[in-house]
Amino acid sequence: MKEGIHPEYQPATVSCACGHSFETRTTVGDIHVDVCSACHPFFTGQQKIVDTAGRVEKFRRKYGQQAGDQ
Template sequence: MKPDIHPEYQVVTVTCACGASFQTRSTKGIDQVDICSECHPFYTGRQKLVDTAGRVERFRRKYAKSKKGKKAETPEASADN
């Protein structure tokens, strides 16, 4: 490595918005993050469920008419064979 061209790699303290802090190594002096493993829902087990039920119901209502028409035709076609 060439001397005096690389930034200094040092131990820094990373502070989260929730108040948790931990030490790591970085070229940046001080680091602040918005979310960490102490407050992230995936790691804490307090996950919010996304409201997909409303989207699924809306999809079913939207395509219910075309689906009913196909179901009515399908049994008749299979009965003829």
């Protein structure tokens, strides 16, 4: 690697709004985030798939599929 062209990495703490934090290295210092893997519904398994505005039923009506047909 060439000398003098790479940024200096320093230890930093990534802090989430939920209170979870972890250590990493970065060029910008400490980082504050709103959502992390400890509190995001996708990673925690608490994600619920919600059929908003009846999109599934609208699709079935449009293409002639009944609720029991598959």
